[in-house]
Amino acid sequence: MTYRIGYLIGSLSSTSINRRLSKALIKLAPAELEFFEIGIGELPLYNTDLEAKLPAPVVAFKQAIESADGLLIISPEYNRSIPGPLKNALDWGSRPWGQNSFAGKPTAVLGASIGAIGTAVMQSAMRTVLGFLDVPQLGQPEAYLTVSPEVYGEDGTVHSEDTKAFLSSYLGAFSDFVTRNLADTPNRGEQAA
Numbered sequence: 001m002t003y004r005i006g007y008l009i010g011s012l013s014s015t016s017i018n019r020r021l022s023k024a025l026i027k028l029a030p031a032e033l034e035f036f037e038i039g040i041g042e043l044p045l046y047n048t049d050l051e052a053k054l055p056a057p058v059v060a061f062k063q064a065i066e067s068a069d070g071l072l073i074i075s076p077e078y079n080r081s082i083p084g085p086l087k088n089a090l091d092w093g094s095r096p097w098g099q100n101s102f103a104g105k106p107t108a109v110l111g112a113s114i115g116a117i118g119t120a121v122m123q124s125a126m127r128t129v130l131g132f133l134d135v136p137q138l139g140q141p142e143a144y145l146t147v148s149p150e151v152y153g154e155d156g157t158v159h160s161e162d163t164k165a166f167l168s169s170y171l172g173a174f175s176d177f178v179t180r181n182l183a184d185t186p187n188r189g190e191q192a193a
């Protein structure tokens, strides 16, 4: 069984350390997880006025979320919270009212910062938003990461056996979590769509 995992990166930066982390995760992922990126950079700023005729990037974004078996959100922390572009994407995915694309999607959130706190406060804020959006969330393990070029190569190669082992075990737990959730609610994606 292969699971299609949509991944969202909460940073739009061309030199994003979270993008670098995503490459490392994809390299280390177990064979049953197949990743595809769900971009957030083309979404307009959320505005209720636009709901009358959803802009094409919003339609594509919602379809991509709905088509995924699970979601992995990899994001920095901005000012002790969720970066604006990512929050904007969550808001679009949740709308129009009654058409929440995120409902029921097994999801894990992790992130990297340059500091020691490793996005802990952003992840806490995400738990509140995703809880409201009816999203089953991976509880453990948590991953609060500091990304440095010595450990994370630009192409996703990880130069530390300890870090490799941690990321692999994180992905294994995520894969089990997705499997459990889909077994519990096999038609969930179709119902949400």
Ligand SMILES: Cc1cc2nc3c(=O)[nH]c(=O)nc-3n(C[C@H](O)[C@H](O)[C@H](O)COP(=O)(O)O)c2cc1C
Pocket (backbone or CB within 6 Å): 011, 012, 013, 015, 016, 017, 018, 019, 075, 076, 077, 078, 079, 080, 081, 112, 113, 114, 115, 116, 117, 118, 119
């Ligand atoms: C607007 C802004 C706010 C930030 N706030 C935090 C913060 O609250 N906590 C933190 O650990 N790092 C913070 N940083 C530093 C980020 O960890 C760092 O810029 C990191 O490289 C961002 O991730 P990215 O490279 O994937 O974009 C902030 C950076 C910016 C640009």
